[in-house]
Amino acid sequence: MTATPVTAPASAPAISALGLRKSYGDKVVLDGIDLTIPEGTVFALLGPNGAGKTTTVQILSTLIAPDDGRAQVAGHDLARRPERVRAAIGVTGQFAAVDNLLTAEENLLLMADLRHLPRPEGRRRAAELLRRFDLTEAARKPVSTLSGGMRRKLDLAMTLVGDPRIIFLDEPTTGLDPRSRRTMWEIIRELVVDEGVTIFLTTQYLEEADQLADRIAVLDQGRLVAEGTSEELKRIVPGGHIRLRFATPGELDSAARHFGAAARDPEELTLRVPSDGGISTLRAVLDVLDAADVRAESLTVHTPDLDDVFLTLTGHGTPATATEMTR
C-alpha cells in the first residue's frame, strides 16, 4: 500500500501528444512527435539548435497551433480548452520573459495580479519567491540592471507565482555561467521534490538532462530518434574512453598487450581504453602502464556527450555545440 494522494486517475499523464507536426513553409520543423509524460516527473527533450525543441514547447504551451496531431496537457485538450491548459502551466523560455522597465518585485506582483491573487496574498508570495531565489537585494532594482543569471531566476520565479502544476523550461541554462547553471539545477530539483510538479525541460546539454531528468528524448530534425532514461541512452552511445598516445609503434604494441578491450590505432599511435571517466578507472590504467613499464606521451579522458549521442543515433554531429558540451 502506498500513501500517494489520489487527485487524478493514476493513469492520466501530465502531458501526452500524438503525431504533432509543424512546418513553416517548406521547412518541416516537427515531423510527428509522440510523447507521454507521467505526472510528477522530469522529462528532458534533448537536441541541437534547430531540432524543433522550442517549437514543441510553443505548441504544448498554447503559443502556436500544430498543423496536425493532438495533445493533452494537464488533462485538457490543447486545441479545445487552451484556457484550461494555460491555467495549469507555467513557461520559462530561453530568453528571459521579464518586464525590463519594472523592478524585480513589480514583475512578481504583475504576475500575482494576472493570476488574480488577492493583494496581500500576492505580496506575500512575491516576498517569499524573492527570498527563495536569493533576489531580495535586487527586489527594488530595475530588471534591466540585473545579471543574466538573476534575470533567469526572476523569470522562473515569475512562472512559479501561479503555482503551476506543469512547468515548461525551454533551455533554462543556455548562456548562463557554470555557477548560475548549478544554482538553476538546484532550484529545479527542489521544485520536483518539494512541490511534485511535472517538468518539461529542453536542453542542448546531455549533462543537464542527465542531472535533472527521469526520462530523456532525443530530438533530431523534427523526429524523436531515441527515448529512455539517461542510463539507457548512454548504453547506446559508444562509452567513454581514455585515449593514450605513444611515441613509437613498439610502445603502442606493448601497451596494447596489457589492455584487453582496448582499440589500437597504429597510424595515430593511440590506444582507446574503455572507461567510465571515474578516478579509479584512470588510476587503474596508470597502474597498468607503470607495471608494464611503458611510457605514454599523452593521456586524454573522453566522456560521452551530445555529439556522441548524435553521431550514434543520427550519423551526424552537432557542430555548434561540440565545444560547449564538455563543460
Place this chain on the structure above:
Amino acid sequence: MSSLSYAAADSMTMLRRNLKHAMRYPSMTLSTVIMPVMMLLLFNYAFGGALGSGISGAPTGGGAYIDYVAPGIILMAATAGAVATAVGVCVDMTEGIVNRFRTMSISRAAFLTGHVVGSVIQTMIAIALVIGIALAIGFRPDASAVEWVAAIGLLGLLTLALTWLSAGMGLVAKTPESASNAPLPLTFLPFLGSAIVPTDSMPTGLRWFAEYQPFTPVIETLRGLLMGTGIGNSGYLALAWCVGLTLVGYLWARSAFGRTATL
C-alpha cells in the same frame, strides 16, 4: 468572478503596467507634448503674421490667427500620441514578456486594451497641456461649458481611433524604428487639411483631397465648437470617421495580435 470582470481586472493590470512605464520613462510622452507645442509657437509667432493676413475673411471670425490655428494644433497633439503608441506596442512585442502573457490564462484583449487606454490617457494629458499653452499665448475661444465638453469628447474619440490604428501599426512593424515611421502620414494629414489654412486657398486637386480626408471635418467641428464658426455636416462626418477608424483600428490590431507569435 465572471470572465468579463476578469477581463476588466486584467486590462486594469496592464493599464497600470503601461502607466508605470510612462512615468518611469517619460521621454516618449514628452515628445508627444513638445511637437505640438513647437508647432503652436512656430505658427503663432513665426508664420502667424503672414498666414493670418493671407486668410482674412476666412472663417476665423476676423480674429487673430491663433484663434484659427489653435484647434488644428490641438488636434496634432492627438496625432503625435499615435507615434508613441506604435513605438510602445512594438517595443513591448519584441520583449519576451508578451509570450509569457500569451501562455497565461488572462484575457486576450487585456494586453492591447491596457496599451490603448494608457496611450489615450497620456495623449489627453498632452492635449490639455497644449490647450493650456494656447490659452496662455492668446487663444481666446468663445465656447460654452457644453461646447468644451463636446470638443474634449470629440478629441477623446479621435485619440481613441488613432490609438487603435497605431497599435495595429506597432503590431505589424518589424522594428521600433519602422513602428515610429508608420504613423507619420497621420501626423502629416492635418497639414493637408484645414488645420493651418482654409482648404479653399489650396489648388484644386489638393483641395479636393483636403475636403474629403478625415481630419478636415474633425478640425472644422472642433473649430466650430471652440470658436463658433459654422459646423454644418462636419459634425456627423467627424463622428462617422472617428467611429469608423476606431472599429477598423480595433479589428486590425486584434487580428494582428492574434497572428503574431514571435520566435
